[in-house]
Structure formats: structure tokens, C-alpha cells
Amino acid sequence: MGRYVIRRLLQVIPVLLGATLLIFFVVFALPGDPIASLSGDKRTPPHIAAELTARYHLDDPFLVQYGHYLAGLLRGDFGETFSGVRVSEIVAGRFQISLNLALTALVMEAVIGVGLGFYAALRRGRAQDTLVLAATLLLISVPTLVTGFVLQLLLGVELRRSTGIDFFPISGAFDGWRSYLLPGFVLAGTSIAYLTRLTRTTLAEVLRADYVRTAVAKGLPRRRIVGRHALRNALVPVVTYLGADLGTLMGSAVITETIFNLPGLGQELFRSIYERQQPVVVGIVTLLVLVYVLANLVVDLLYAVLDPRIRYE
Amino acid sequence: MSSAAPAKGAPPNTRRARHARSSRPPGRGARTARPAGLWRDAWHDLRRRPLFAVSAVLIAVILVMAAAPGLFTSVDPYDAAGCVLGEARGGPSAAHWFGTDNQGCDTYARTVYGARNSVLVGLSTTVLTALAGGLLGLVAGFRGGWLDAVLSRVTEVFFAIPSVLGALLILSVFRTGTVWTVTLALAVLAWPMTFRIMRASVITARGQDYVVAARGLGASAGRLMFRHILPNAIAPLIVVSTINLGVFIAAEAGLSFLGLGVQSPDITWGLMIADARARFHEAAGPLLFPAGLLSVTVLAFIMLGDAVRDALDPKLR
Numbered sequence: 091m092g093r094y095v096i097r098r099l100l101q102v103i104p105v106l107l108g109a110t111l112l113i114f115f116v117v118f119a120l121p122g123d124p125i126a127s128l129s130g131d132k133r134t135p136p137h138i139a140a141e142l143t144a145r146y147h148l149d150d151p152f153l154v155q156y157g158h159y160l161a162g163l164l165r166g167d168f169g170e171t172f173s174g175v176r177v178s179e180i181v182a183g184r185f186q187i188s189l190n191l192a193l194t195a196l197v198m199e200a201v202i203g204v205g206l207g208f209y210a211a212l213r214r215g216r217a218q219d220t221l222v223l224a225a226t227l228l229l230i231s232v233p234t235l236v237t238g239f240v241l242q243l244l245l246g247v248e249l250r251r252s253t254g255i256d257f258f259p260i261s262g263a264f265d266g267w268r269s270y271l272l273p274g275f276v277l278a279g280t281s282i283a284y285l286t287r288l289t290r291t292t293l294a295e296v297l298r299a300d301y302v303r304t305a306v307a308k309g310l311p312r313r314r315i316v317g318r319h320a321l322r323n324a325l326v327p328v329v330t331y332l333g334a335d336l337g338t339l340m341g342s343a344v345i346t347e348t349i350f351n352l353p354g355l356g357q358e359l360f361r362s363i364y365e366r367q368q369p370v371v372v373g374i375v376t377l378l379v380l381v382y383v384l385a386n387l388v389v390d391l392l393y394a395v396l397d398p399r400i401r402y403e
Numbered sequence: 404m405s406s407a408a409p410a411k412g413a414p415p416n417t418r419r420a421r422h423a424r425s426s427r428p429p430g431r432g433a434r435t436a437r438p439a440g441l442w443r444d445a446w447h448d449l450r451r452r453p454l455f456a457v458s459a460v461l462i463a464v465i466l467v468m469a470a471a472p473g474l475f476t477s478v479d480p481y482d483a484a485g486c487v488l489g490e491a492r493g494g495p496s497a498a499h500w501f502g503t504d505n506q507g508c509d510t511y512a513r514t515v516y517g518a519r520n521s522v523l524v525g526l527s528t529t530v531l532t533a534l535a536g537g538l539l540g541l542v543a544g545f546r547g548g549w550l551d552a553v554l555s556r557v558t559e560v561f562f563a564i565p566s567v568l569g570a571l572l573i574l575s576v577f578r579t580g581t582v583w584t585v586t587l588a589l590a591v592l593a594w595p596m597t598f599r600i601m602r603a604s605v606i607t608a609r610g611q612d613y614v615v616a617a618r619g620l621g622a623s624a625g626r627l628m629f630r631h632i633l634p635n636a637i638a639p640l641i642v643v644s645t646i647n648l649g650v651f652i653a654a655e656a657g658l659s660f661l662g663l664g665v666q667s668p669d670i671t672w673g674l675m676i677a678d679a680r681a682r683f684h685e686a687a688g689p690l691l692f693p694a695g696l697l698s699v700t701v702l703a704f705i706m707l708g709d710a711v712r713d714a715l716d717p718k719l720r
Contacts, residue, residue: 104559105556105559105560108556108557108559108560109563109564112560112561112564113572116573117572120575121576121578227702227706230705231701231702231705231706232698232701232702233657233697234653234657235653235660235673235676235694236694236695236698239676239680239683239690239691240691240694243687247684337563340565341565341566341568342565342566344567344571345657345661348660348661356568359568360661363572363575371572374568375565375569375572378565378568379563379565382563382565383563
């Protein structure tokens with residue numbers, strides 16, 4: 091196990107290096123002079139421009155700049171913006187909101203997806219099964235852009251207008267966990283559908299396995315067969331999907347964040363691109379790459395817990 | 404096994420074999436010594452699926468709409484003279500079936516004209532990713548070795564980058580968004596997916612008996628790859644590409660909505676949604692109509708992909 095963990099950690103390094111290099115390269119190519127835009131319409135005094143250029147290594151070749159950034163990153167330093175604010179300060183609060191949103195989505199995904207998939211698998215081929223499949227097709231096809239606005243209108247505005255129930259805030263993160271209910275569901279939409287399908291297929295497959303037949307032959311109650319023997323084994327791919335999805339959810343939340351006015355990482359990245367705050371842009375994307383890589387790492391290690399047949403040499 | 408058989412008959416999908424099959428009406432009555440291939444089987448199966456029929460009709464309508472929007476409306480939404488500010492946010496009427504937007508323009512005509520940019524982005528991104536990812540996957544899977552190792556590591560890097568944010572970054576490098584920059588941004592981030600699918604399917608195919616036989620007969624690498632392996636390994640790529648077409652159309656709408664995709668005065672569904680957003684709670688029509696057509700379009704392609712997958716992959720039945 092220990093050796094596997096080390097090998098797996100070593101595999102993470104080239105991915106991180108490659109991804110940061112790629113992001114740095116794109117951000118390097120962004121048009122515009124960040125120093126000039128600091129003073130707005132006026133010209134930046136030459137000695138200040140020279141000092142800032144030296145301070146942020148802006149005259150160095152691309153790879154040298156990347157080296158400076160990487161050296162900072164290794165010390166846990168995400169750098170600072172061209173106006174001297176620490177990137178980590180800007181990102182911290184934003185990260186919390188994005189994480190809340192992604193975790194809400196992940197919980198909804200797990201509960202609804204596994205629940206529906208479980209329900210459909212036990213009724214394979216019947217009307218309820220077909221209905222669930224049709225619902226997943228719809229969930230996959232309707233873009234976030236559409237579900238976001240439609241749910242905002244139906245649950246956030248019309249529901250309040252007609253019944254007075256004011257349960258789903260439609261803008262901002264001011265209402266605690268309730269702020270994340272609608273955006274969380276919207277963000278999770280496609281994933282719920284995929285997870286339902288995945289749970290349904292795997293569970294149906296497992297239910298046909300030899301050991302389930304043996305359990306039936308032993309005379310075990312059905313609840314125990316499905317719950318202990320089938321469900322646990324069917325959960326391995328489901329957990330993989332969920333783990334890998336955390337990074338994806340955080341990275342794809344920008345449209346949901348925009349619709350519901352949640353000041354998360356996506357919104358901040360968007361703003362930083364417009365304001366040419368390259369250090370913030372690189373910092374946010376690097377952070378999201380880290381989340382993705384670490385979530386996948388944890389999932390790989392969880393395998394052994396869920397499926398005792400899997401052994402790491 | 405006779406020595407001549409594998410070269411002629413074994414790869415069931417050489418161009419000649421397919422041509423011979425398609426010149427005859429497919430069906431039970433066809434008298435043929437050749438076994439029904441994967442493609443004919445799939446086509447036969449596909450034609451009887453209601454899911455396929457529905458999605459094919461929808462896609463046909465959308466494609467006509469993209470090619471000749473004038474057939475659906477006599478209003479030219481690119482002509483600003485047709486917009487009357489005094490009639491802004493009017494509800495559905497005989498003159499304006501879907502009502503009017505914030506500028507007093509006809510929502511129906513704009514929605515119809517918006518189809519072209521969406522379909523263009525969807526088609527060109529799909530073709531680009533299928534070609535780039537497919538070819539690289541074919542070569543990597545067939546050759547193996549260092550080339551495969553390097554390309555596989557590169558795809559791992561791309562997978563770690565969040566795709567929407569990555570696309571936003573690439574688009575912000577170009578100062579103006581057009582159909583082609585959106586296509587490029589989406590394709591740069593999506594080719595690793597087609598690469599992986601093609602590579603996995605080529606690796607399965609390259610160990611098959613007919614490939615070994617063809618290799619034994621002295622077939623060149625190019626011939627092995629394109630005449631023997633490709634026709635038998637391309638099915639998963641086709642399925643994923645069909646589904647991706649819908650996904651790319653949705654992605655274009657998202658990027659245009661955020662303001663970095665296709666720019667006004669070009670009409671796209673994403674831009675229409677962004678424009679209608681500010682007054683959404685007073686006048687939902689200008690947002691809901693493009694959103695509805697967008698959803699139907701994405702649904703049609705994903706349904707088609709589902710149907711094609713069911714037909715091509717008998718294991719899932």
C-alpha cells in the first residue's frame with residue numbers, strides 16, 4: 091500500500107507540471123500590458139513601470155517567468171496581483187463558495203443519482219425503469235444555461251409570487267446553505283443523470299453475478315442480498331465517478347455562478363481575465379487542477395476499502 | 404484457415420465490401436454469401452427504433468433551419484429596421500409569434516437565425532476533434548511505445564484542466580470571439596477524449612486474428628491501420644462524436660452567454676439568452692424560446708447518439 095501511494099503521488103507531478111505550464115503559456119499570451127493598464131488613461135511613470143516590470147519579472151523569457159512562479163508555488167505562495175494584493179487572499183473566500191456549491195451538488199448527485207439508479211435497476215424493463223431513463227436523457231440534454239434560468243423562474247420567482255413560499259434564494263450567497271440549493275441542483279443536473287445510469291447498469295450487472303445467486307440460494311432475505319452483497323460491489327464505479335466529479339463540478343460552475351450571482355472561483359477568474367490580473371488567473375486554474383488531481387488520488391486509494399479484492403502491491 | 408481468405412474476406416468493412424452491400428437494398432431477402440457486417444446490422448436495427456426516427460426528423464429540421472433560415476421566417480433579423488423599440492418585450496401576437504425582445508426585435512426570427520452559428524460550431528468542432536483525436540489515437544494505439552506514452556501523458560494533462568475555464572482562457576487570447584475561435588477553443592480541450600476512445604478501441608482491434616493475418620501477408624502499416632483496423636475500431640468514436648455534437652452546441656451557447664463566444668451583432672442562442680437575462684422576470688419569452696430550441700437541438704443529437712450506440716454495441720442490449 092505504502093509503495094503504491096508513493097508511485098501514485100509521483101504520477102501526479104508530471105500532470106501538475108504540464109497543466110501549470112500550459113495555463114501559464116496561455117495566460118502569457120493574453121493580450122494587453124498589465125502595467126500600462128494599472129494607471130488607467132494616464133501614462134505610467136517610466137521609473138515605476140521599470141520597477142514593477144523588474145518586480146514581476148515581466149521582461150524575462152517565458153520559461154524563466156514560469157520557473158519563478160513554480161518556485162513560489164512550491165513554497166505554497168500563489169504570488170500577488172500587479173497592485174500588490176496576495177492572490178491567496180483573493181482566492182480563499184471565493185474558493186469556499188465554489189467548494190460549498192460543488193459539495194452541495196455532489197451530495198445531491200449522490201443521493202438522487204444512486205437512489206434513482208437503485209430504484210430503476212430493481213425494476214429493470216418495467217415502466218418505472220423506462221421513465222427514469224427518459225428523465226436522465228432529458229437531464230443530460232437540457233443545458234445548465236436553460237435549467238438554471240427555468241428553475242430560477244419556477245421555484246425562485248413564480249413559487250413565491252403564487253404561494254408566498256420564499257425558500258429558494260435566486261441570487262447571492264447570503265442565506266446560508268439555502269443559497270446553494272437551486273444552484274447546486276442545476277450544477278449537478280448532468281452528473282445526476284450519468285450517475286443514475288451508471289448505478290442502474292452496474293447494479294443490474296451485479297445482481298446477475300454468481301455470488302448474488304449463491305446468496306439467494308442460501309435463503310438470505312432480499313433486503314440483505316441487495317443491500318450487503320450487491321450494493322457494496324456496485325458502489326466501486328459509482329464512488330470513482332463521484333470523486334472524479336468534484337473537480338469537474340468546481341471547474342464547470344462558472345455558468346451556474348453567473349446565473350445565481352454566486353461570487354465563486356469562476357466569477358473571479360472571469361473578472362481577472364478582463365482586468366488582466368494574470369497571477370489570479372493562473373492561481374485559480376492551478377488550484378482547480380490540484381483539486382481534480384487530489385480527488386482522483388483519494389478515489390484510487392478508496393478502492394481497496396470498498397472492494398477487498400483490489401490489492402495494491 | 405486458407406491463405407487467401409484473410410486478405411480478401413476477413414476485414415468485414417473494406418470499402419469494396421461496403422459498396423457491394425449498399426448497392427443492394429438491405430433486408431432479409433438479400434441473397435448474399437457475405438455475412439451481414441456490423442454496419443448493416445446496425446443500420447437495420449437503427450431504422451426500427453423510434454428514438455432514431457424522432458431524433459433524425461428533429462435534426463433534419465434544425466439542419467434546414469441552419470442552412471436556409473429564410474424558409475422559416477420572412478423577417479430578416481439582421482436588418483435593424485425590423486426592430487421597433489416601442490414594441491419591446493411584447494407578448495406573442497400574430498405579427499410576432501414568440502413576442503419581441505428588449506430591442507423590440509422579433510424573437511422567433513432571431514431564434515431561427517440563431518441555429519446557424521450553433522450548428523456550425525457543433526459540426527466543425529465535432530469534425531476537428533474526431534479527425535485530430537481519432538488520427539492520433541489510431542497511430543498511438545497501433546504503434547504503442549514512446550509515442551503512445553507521450554501522447555497519453557499529454558491527454559492526462561488536458562483532462563486535469565477544467566474545460567469551461569480553459570475555453571474561457573483560450574478565447575480571451577483572441578480579442579474577438581467568432582464561430583471559428585469558439586470551435587478552436589472547444590476542440591483544443593476536447594480532442595483528448597476522442598483520442599482516448601480511439602486508442603482503446605484500436606488496441607483491442609490490433610490483436611485480432613484478421614490483423615495478424617494481414618500482417619503475415621505483408622500488409623504495410625498504413626494499410627493495416629486504415630483498411631483493416633480503422634473500419635473495425637471506429638464505432639465508439641462515431642457514437643461519442645454524435646453525442647459530443649450536442650454537447651458542443653450547449654458549450655457554445657454557454658461561452659456566448661458569458662460574453663467570450665460569438666459576438667453581437669451575430670445571432671446565437673447563448674447571446675439571446677444573455678440579452679434577455681436582465682428583464683427575465685418581467686418578460687420570460689425572449690429567454691425561454693431560444694433556450695427551448697437550444698435544448699431540443701442538444702436533445703436530438705444526444706438521442707441520436709444513444710440510438711446509434713444501442714445499435715452498434717450489442718453488448719448493451
